Amino acid sequence: MCGAPDQDTLPALEVSTKEAVVHGFVTRAGSPLGGAYVRLLGSTGDFTAEVQSSATGYFRFYAAEGDWTLRTLYRGGSVDTSVTAVQGQAVEATVVVPD
Amino acid sequence: MSRADVLVDADWAEAHLDDPKIVFVEVDEDVSAYDGGHIKGAVRLDWTTELQQPEARDVIDAADFGALLSRKGISNDDTVVLYGGNNNWFAAYAYWQFKLYGHADVRLLDGGRKKWELDGRELVKDVPERPATTYTAQDADLSIRAFRDEVVASIGAKNLVDVRSPDEFSGKIKAPAHLPQEQSQRAGHIPTAINIPWSKAAADDGTFRGDDELAKLYADQGFDGSTPTIAYCRIGERSSHTWFVLRELLGHTDVKNYDGSWAEYGSLVGVPIKKDV
Structure with missing residues (x-):
């Protein structure tokens, strides 16, 4: 499997010591925003991965340690959110899409 | 061959949704995407279970490709427009496979599902019924x-x-x-x-x-x-x-x-x- 897994049916999160997970929720006006395209960009802005947020707005990346940008595309625009991934941890990021 | 021969944009696609000689085909790894809504009239191809062999790690052979397209109601002289999620990864893979087996006119929808969705264009849940055809695949083009x-x-x-x-x-x-x-x-x-x-x-x-x-x-x-x-x-x-x-x-x-x-x-x-x- 290589494509983006369905974020509605992901297995329970278990973070190994080798992984640096970035995950969280996309929200708009306090409500979950499903169907947004969340792109994981490296420190130089290079694209690394993309998933579509689940019905609950959830997204998950298995990144590497370091600084990342989450570029979230929604109907009508996009928003960037910074996050730092830590080895062996699941770092939570909240993406807030403008009303 | 020009860009227009291999790539169509969303406006072109929308204007050709009812063209009987154009078949829209959604190709995803995650088949639930199609179930949740697809371009009107589009048929589904499952990358995992339909384009790959079930046991050996390989693409399906020419005979099976022909049988698959026959079941899907696609003819050798149809224009096939492929699109899908993941920035058209699997649609591009299917495009390559259509070319591998010699389909004459196959194109990608620029931007795939993502652009279609971000544009707010119509997605439907009705699954089209296309009568079976007799599709003949060419020998694999190993070039x-x-x-x-x-x-x-x-x-x-x-x-x-x-x-x-x-x-x-x-x-x-x-x-x-x-x-x-x-x-x-x-x-x-x-x-x-x-x-x-x-x-x-x-x-x-x-x-x-x-x-x-x-x-x-x-x-x-x-x-x-x-x-x-x-x-x-x-x-x-x-x-x-x-x-x-x-x-x-x-x-x-x-x-x-x-x-x-x-x-x-x-x-x-x-x-x-x-x-x-």
């Missing part, structure tokens, strides 16, 4: 498919374009960053390969960049247009995207997709591997 022995022999001799992300190329990670990293194969890349991630060929909305921009992108990374080329990624679908760019958009004639890709190469015994980390 567009590379196997492992050719890849090994091409080290230092042909353009080897590794289209994975920089961290996969360097060996820092073994799979795309939206997937768990437990894999058995080694990390790194094929020696002498250049790393031009597939994503550089596309804008945020999944549409392909312009021809001039694409030509400059590859030239700047050391791509030699006068030399035969083999593109690879992890399982052959992202490299189909780049194969499409190099052969179908930019017109390089000798470009092959190595669909075995890193999942195969990184597990081979005795082949050289370069790791940068």
Whole structure:
């Protein structure tokens, strides 16, 4: 499997010591925003991965340690959110899409 | 062949939804995407269960491809417009497979599902009923498919374009960053390969960049247009995207997709591997 897994049916999160997970929720006006395209960009802005947020707005990346940008595309625009991934941890990021 | 012969934009697609000789085909790895809504009249192809053999790791053969398209109600003289999620990765893979088996007129929808959704264009849940056809597939065109022995022999001799992300190329990670990293194969890349991630060929909305921009992108990374080329990624679908760019958009004639890709190469015994980390 290589494509983006369905974020509605992901297995329970278990973070190994080798992984640096970035995950969280996309929200708009306090409500979950499903169907947004969340792109994981490296420190130089290079694209690394993309998933579509689940019905609950959830997204998950298995990144590497370091600084990342989450570029979230929604109907009508996009928003960037910074996050730092830590080895062996699941770092939570909240993406807030403008009303 | 021009860009318009291989790529259609969303406006063109919307204007041709009811054209009886044009068949829209959604190709996803995640089949639930189609169930949740698809372009009106589009039929579904499942990359995992329909385009791949059920046991051996290989594409289906010509006879099975013909039977599949017959069941789907696609004729040899239909114009097939492919689209899908993941920035058209699997649609590009299907495009390559349609070309492998000699389909005359196949095109990609620029931007795939993502642009269609972001544009707010109509998606429907009605599944079309297309009468079965008698589709005849051609013998596989192996001028567009590379196997492992050719890849090994091409080290230092042909353009080897590794289209994975920089961290996969360097060996820092073994799979795309939206997937768990437990894999058995080694990390790194094929020696002498250049790393031009597939994503550089596309804008945020999944549409392909312009021809001039694409030509400059590859030239700047050391791509030699006068030399035969083999593109690879992890399982052959992202490299189909780049194969499409190099052969179908930019017109390089000798470009092959190595669909075995890193999942195969990184597990081979005795082949050289370069790791940068």
